[in-house]
Amino acid sequence: MTVAVDTDLALKLRGVSKQYPGTDAAAVSGVDLDIRRGEFVTFLGPSGSGKTTTLNMIAGFISPTGGQILLDGKDIADLPPHRRNLGMVFQNYALFPHMSVWDNVAFPLVERKYPKEQIRERVRAALEMVNLTGFEKRRPRELSGGQQQRVALTRALVFDPPILLMDEPLSALDKKLRQRLQLEIKRVHREVGITFLFVTHDQEEAMALSDRVVVFDHGRIEQVGTPDELYRRPATRFVAEFLGDSNLIDGRLVTSDGTVALEAPEGRIPLAGPPAPSDGEHCVMFRPEDVRVTSGEDDAAAWKGTVREVVYLGSERRVIVTTETGRDVTARTSGETTGVPRVGDAVGLRFSASNAWLIPTTG
């Protein structure tokens, strides 16, 4: 590699913080993040976690109280929003209701004083890319939610920004439409090839769209990783709970004869994974698909319990088992109808030793 590493970076955040006057807790504190060119990165977190504030600091609507935001290596902290040249799609789309679709999409080009001929050509091509040819004269209110969304996307891309920011752009739509637009956004991302920065509180959406996900909580980054890394190897208890269903079991790790086991009140769970950093109190995560429900006479079962709830989800079932000590364990089984445990059944629980994940920090 002769190229310096930094030229691959579209955006670099260094210690970015936001503290509102008169508040104790920082809205965002010490966010470090490198975003590569062409990457699809999602900020995921509950409301108030700092993900939207961080996005708005990148867009320039909120000025950070500390840290640096480097776009192509240049600090943009002092640039007003209109000089940052970043595309942004708002939660409510913020389409101008008094302008036609055409005028909405042409807006950034008119503001940049493009020649008329070029504006016409670009707007036409951009609307064609999202299949909105023929809708040029419509007002935003005459479009469906999905169409409005596509106009907003087009308007934010038509001036070739290096990064597209999206603030929960799908949250107002119903599930079916949301899934269709997710595919569309992925397609557009592939076609334009620029960096996409997407904010959502929906973990499924984050996993479906992103190359990498940044999990926020309490104004800090909890973890950055690919969807698979976050799902299989969460760094904190918060990440484990926020992404997908999980069973978090606290217990003592005991190593004897080179094998590790987790000791919990309900019984000992043998683990196969990497040896623990140290024996003692730890938290181990099992995803529901790593828990098997067996019969009540299963002597090899690690734990025993009673079925509290069975939820049919089509392709699979979620079985919630309550142990003797009152702990709920969620297991996922296939959707087949034979051998389904019923509510009230006494069952055994087996844990897939190889998929156990030790949460590194106690959080």
Next chain:
Amino acid sequence: MLKLAQRTTRRLRGAHLAIPLLALLVAFFAIPVLELMRRSFLDADGALTMQSYADFLGTPAYRTILFRTFFVAVICTVVCVLFAYPYAYLMTLAGPRVRRVLLVLVLLPFWTSLMVRTYAWLVLLQDTGPIKAALEAIGLGQVHLIRNTAGVVIGMAQILLPFMVLPLYNNLQKIERSDLLAAQSLGATPLRAFWRAYFPQSLPGLFAGGVLVFILALGFYITPVILGSPQNSMMSQLIVRQVTERLDWAGGGAMAVVLTVLTLVFVGLMSRVVNVQQAFGGTGDRK
């Protein structure tokens, strides 16, 4: 056919609830107005004539008053817009508590009588009043604010301000503030963002408030009487004089009719300039 009948019935259901008000309007508004209009076309012997209109429009002094009335109304409307827009905009930015205070401040004048407020202005504006004293202190002692059009405009604009603020605020609070941010993210300076993304959306409110203020200003009577002088009277004063002093019902009627017709023409023209349909975001097929 049956369907149409049903739909009409459904549309008219509840129409009887409007009867009391309609009866009141017919008896005490429509009939007197029509009667006045009828008289404006009759001479002293009851014969049909346009003489009253010819007299009114043919007299230069009357035409001056007519022109002055429209001039004052336009100035009042402009002054109201200039003061009301920032105020209404501030109301949309304020928190709920401050907003309530701002709203009460606008409505406060409604709780005091028009007469009292106008006399209050008389006290403030007169040559021995505090405003005059302040102007003299900064070397503008020669400015007169009473017994002239300036005084009338000041008093009227203040009294009419709520009629501008309320429709405008009602409009502005419906405009998404994110439109301003979106415009900036798309490359517009804050000023350009306001001008292109926000201001056009406020035109319906400006128009509604503007028409209200303008029409009310055209018919103002008490304020011009108290703060103005006979040398710069307005149409309402002229009509009153015509009817009460000269007992010339036909002449007064003709003036009222001309004023009304001109008002309608003026408002019609204004609604042409401000494409209300387009501003409301209807199906304006431009481009």
